[in-house]
Amino acid sequence: MRKKVLLMGKSGGGKTSMRSIIFANYSAKDTRRLGATMDVEQSYVRFLGNLILNLWDCGGQEAFMECYFAAQKDNIFKNVEVLIYVFDVQSQELDKDLHYYQSCLESILQHSSQAKIFCLIHKMDLVPEDMRESLFNERQSILTNVSKPLQCSCFRTSIWDETLYKAWSQIVYQLVPNVKGLEKTLTNFADIIDADEILLFEKATFLVISHCTRKPHRDARRFEKISDIIKQFKLSCSKLTAAFQSMEVRNSTFACFIELLTPNTYVMVVISDPSISSEVTLMNIRNARKVFEKLEKDVSRN
Amino acid sequence: MIEETSTVVNDIDSDKNDNKTSYMRPNILLTGLRRSGKTSIQRVIFTKMQPSQTQFLKSTPHLTINQFSCGSFINFQVQELPGQLHVFPSLQFPNSDGTHNGSSSLYDDDNTTHLVSGGYDMERLLKRCNAVVYIIDAQDDYSQSVSSLNMIIQSGKRVNPRLRYEVFIHKVDQLSEEAKIETQRDIHNQVREHFADVNGGTDSWPLTSFGSNPNTQSLLINFHLTSIFDHSIFEAFSKVIQKLIPQFNHLEDLLNYLISASNMEQAFLFDIQTKISIATDSSPTDMQMYELCCDMIDLLINMSEIYGRSNDNVVQTTEDDGIINDEQSYDNPDDEDDENEGHIVNGIHESTNSYSNYSFSTTPMVTSFASMTETITEPTSNVFDSMSSSVIKLTGGRALYLKEINRHLALICVLREEALTKQAIIEYNVNQLKKSILELFHLTPQTSSSSVAS
Ligand SMILES: Nc1nc2c(ncn2[C@@H]2O[C@H](COP(=O)(O)OP(=O)(O)OP(=O)(O)O)[C@@H](O)[C@H]2O)c(=O)[nH]1
Ligand SMILES: Nc1nc2c(ncn2[C@@H]2O[C@H](COP(=O)(O)OP(=O)(O)O)[C@@H](O)[C@H]2O)c(=O)[nH]1
Ligand SMILES: [Mg+2]
Ligand SMILES: [Mg+2]
Numbered sequence: 073m074r075k076k077v078l079l080m081g082k083s084g085g086g087k088t089s090m091r092s093i094i095f096a097n098y099s100a101k102d103t104r105r106l107g108a109t110m111d112v113e114q115s116y117v118r119f120l121g122n123l124i125l126n127l128w129d130c131g132g133q134e135a136f137m138e139c140y141f142a143a144q145k146d147n148i149f150k151n152v153e154v155l156i157y158v159f160d161v162q163s164q165e166l167d168k169d170l171h172y173y174q175s176c177l178e179s180i181l182q183h184s185s186q187a188k189i190f191c192l193i194h195k196m197d198l199v200p201e202d203m204r205e206s207l208f209n210e211r212q213s214i215l216t217n218v219s220k221p222l223q224c225s226c227f228r229t230s231i232w233d234e235t236l237y238k239a240w241s242q243i244v245y246q247l248v249p250n251v252k253g254l255e256k257t258l259t260n261f262a263d264i265i266d267a268d269e270i271l272l273f274e275k276a277t278f279l280v281i282s283h284c285t286r287k288p289h290r291d292a293r294r295f296e297k298i299s300d301i302i303k304q305f306k307l308s309c310s311k312l313t314a315a316f317q318s319m320e321v322r323n324s325t326f327a328c329f330i331e332l333l334t335p336n337t338y339v340m341v342v343i344s345d346p347s348i349s350s351e352v353t354l355m356n357i358r359n360a361r362k363v364f365e366k367l368e369k370d371v372s373r374n
Numbered sequence: 375m376i377e378e379t380s381t382v383v384n385d386i387d388s389d390k391n392d393n394k395t396s397y398m399r400p401n402i403l404l405t406g407l408r409r410s411g412k413t414s415i416q417r418v419i420f421t422k423m424q425p426s427q428t429q430f431l432k433s434t435p436h437l438t439i440n441q442f443s444c445g446s447f448i449n450f451q452v453q454e455l456p457g458q459l460h461v462f463p464s465l466q467f468p469n470s471d472g473t474h475n476g477s478s479s480l481y482d483d484d485n486t487t488h489l490v491s492g493g494y495d496m497e498r499l500l501k502r503c504n505a506v507v508y509i510i511d512a513q514d515d516y517s518q519s520v521s522s523l524n525m526i527i528q529s530g531k532r533v534n535p536r537l538r539y540e541v542f543i544h545k546v547d548q549l550s551e552e553a554k555i556e557t558q559r560d561i562h563n564q565v566r567e568h569f570a571d572v573n574g575g576t577d578s579w580p581l582t583s584f585g586s587n588p589n590t591q592s593l594l595i596n597f598h599l600t601s602i603f604d605h606s607i608f609e610a611f612s613k614v615i616q617k618l619i620p621q622f623n624h625l626e627d628l629l630n631y632l633i634s635a636s637n638m639e640q641a642f643l644f645d646i647q648t649k650i651s652i653a654t655d656s657s658p659t660d661m662q663m664y665e666l667c668c669d670m671i672d673l674l675i676n677m678s679e680i681y682g683r684s685n686d687n688v689v690q691t692t693e694d695d696g697i698i699n700d701e702q703s704y705d706n707p708d709d710e711d712d713e714n715e716g717h718i719v720n721g722i723h724e725s726t727n728s729y730s731n732y733s734f735s736t737t738p739m740v741t742s743f744a745s746m747t748e749t750i751t752e753p754t755s756n757v758f759d760s761m762s763s764s765v766i767k768l769t770g771g772r773a774l775y776l777k778e779i780n781r782h783l784a785l786i787c788v789l790r791e792e793a794l795t796k797q798a799i800i801e802y803n804v805n806q807l808k809k810s811i812l813e814l815f816h817l818t819p820q821t822s823s824s825s826v827a828s
Pocket of ligand 4: 414432434454
């Protein structure tokens with residue numbers, strides 16, 4: 073199954089940076105080396121095994137942009153599943169950015185009217201912390217307005233913190249087949265082993281694709297934080313020419329396990345009952361593998 | 375144990391006039407030309423400042439003294455001396471034989487008297503300290519810096535012949551691997567040439583251990599390539615601290631014993647707040663493994679911050695209480711003097727990354743004499759507790775195992791996955807090690823920790 077994802081926005085906005093971090097194991101620092109993208113750079117990333125994301129990273133220099141809406145229009149805008157439009161928050165030419173965005177929407181409406189649209193207000197780290205909220209709200213309402221009649225989802229992002237993972241996890245969530253079935257199985261599993269929380273990660277990106285929460289948690293940003301934490305650690309493992317395989321962390325109030333679940337997913341189980349030993353939880357995870365593997369196979373057959 | 379401590383330390387501290395308590399708080403004199411990176415290094419290691427934020431630091435105009443504690447029992451003092459060549463009056467007028475300082479406290483006159491006189495009595499500082507950490511900016515023309523280092527060594531040889539010099543060839547993040555080696559060799563040679571005659575030949579160069587030749591005038595000097603943008607600065611500082619810990623050899627023996635008894639590859643003892651490794655087993659450690667251990671600490675703390683912070687946290691072990699009590703007896707009596715002098719004591723605290731406000735009970739205490747205006751943030755919660763532990767498995771059959779030793783210290787072991795299957799044995803051995811370490815530092819809890827689960 074192949075799904076086309078368009079990445080668009082002004083040159084220097086951070087499109088290539090984001091996709092390199094999410095899909096190609098770049099660290100935020102590594103992105104400083106990136107040069108401007110010439111024309112369109114296509115890449116295929118295997119996501120959840122049989123799902124293949126076809127990323128179209130469209131270089132944002134004006135000469136290219138003009139081309140996209142003219143000669144290349146059909147080629148670029150047909151069969152789009154997801155459009156990700158990146159706005160550089162520091163851009164001094166908001167009007168121009170919006171103008172290109174609208175041209176883009178027109179073409180989408182014409183060729184792929186079913187596409188999901190995401191707007192990322194990017195490089196938020198450059199805005200003082202106390203101004204981020206209001207600035208984001210202002211941009212969001214502008215974008216919602218100009219997008220009509222199409223719907224867009226807005227996210228604030230920065231490659232320097234976990235907001236990146238929040239946005240991308242929501243984006244890929246749109247593309248995961250059978251999310252409902254996955255959620256249901258996860259909830260069952262959580263009930264059986266009496267977990268406080270279970271997260272399901274896509275293996276390569278460590279983005280959260282499903283979760284079940286049985287005990288309320290104060291931190292609503294924890295999923296993206298965890299993606300970020302584990303991703304960082306995976307990067308440091310790779311320096312040792314070894315790869316991260318599994319993890320157990322505990323203190324007196326919790327135990328948390330991250331284990332491979334299916335060939336395409338990791339699972340994270342959080343337990344706060346101290347009487348449940350590690351061995352038991354690990355065995356439970358092992359037993360759940362069959363169920364989830366079967367679920368994955370069934371989906372790919374359909 | 376007490377004897378052990380004092381003999382070893384007297385060894386380090388050659389100044390017999392020194393206040394007896396000074397050995398409780400090893401002194402590190404951190405110096406180097408201006409803008410070489412002294413303040414940045416301290417901020418990055420002890421207050422978790424982001425390396426990129428150091429570019430906004432103002433230059434330090436005065437001698438600044440910072441007290442740090444590490445692992446609850448290692449207290450040490452870092453004196454940052456702004457390095458301008460002309461501040462060594464005692465070099466121009468060599469007069470000092472050290473008798474003029476029969477004062478009671480280390481910390482008062484060093485600063486009050488000499489600041490007023492507009493310069494620093496270098497010899498006095500050198501006499502008082504246990505190690506000199508000298509920072510050379512490798513991105514700059516370093517010839518002036520090296521001659522300044524030579525002057526310091528010269529002066530140190532006179533007043534404190536057993537003093538150890540740790541030269542940080544710093545800011546090497548911008549240099550190629552080749553340039554690093556070349557720079558190190560060049561600096562090394564420049565220092566050696568300067569002291570070749572005095573040293574009576576070069577065969578004793580470099581000397582790295584105190585024990586090897588206690589009576590010669592040989593120079594104890596080490597070179598480290600460092601940068602605040604990677605882990606090299608933590609590793610270098612760890613080495614400096616390790617040499618100042620009187621119990622280091624014992625710790626090393628204990629870790630050696632642990633890895634052979636439990637079939638492990640490597641073991642590190644970390645201060646979790648600063649990520650200074652206060653001891654390792656004696657096998658050669660590679661930088662990358664050290665880095666991974668640091669990252670494992672981050673992982674453990676970050677995950678614990680998210681899931682391990684229940685409000686009804688009642689697990690305050692008796693063990694911790696024991697440590698707190700002991701800590702007090704370890705306190706330096708000079709602390710009192712510090713306060714009487716009206717120094718500003720404040721802890722600087724910056725969070726390492728956006729979401730973990732590293733919360734530990736040791737705050738670095740910063741005692742400064744200038745008008746440093748840092749804000750105080752007292753750490754509140756402590757997610758690193760007596761049950762903290764972690765196991766991480768890597769491909770290729772390697773695994774990392776982390777275990778709490780006390781609320782500041784973590785043991786991290788590198789081992790094969792097969793060895794990990796005998797987890798009961800490992801846990802037993804680690805608990806034995808834990809007991810020995812606490813004993814070594816007289817931190818034995820009243821209620822014994824022998825009833826540990828295995
Ligand atoms: N401060 C900050 N810088 C960022 C962020 N994301 C990307 N950058 C930097 O922005 C620069 C340009 O990023 P690219 O990813 O090459 O931009 P692009 O959108 O692909 O540009 P074109 O290929 O020309 O369209 C790089 O130096 C990145 O390091 C961010 O969130 N914050
Ligand atoms: N590239 C690089 N710059 C550094 C490093 N350490 C410090 N600096 C920079 O050196 C400058 C001077 O640092 P500072 O700590 O104030 O020097 P001090 O006068 O010795 O205390 C600052 O701009 C730091 O950002 C390093 O490891 N690499
Ligand atoms: Mg690009
Ligand atoms: Mg300074």
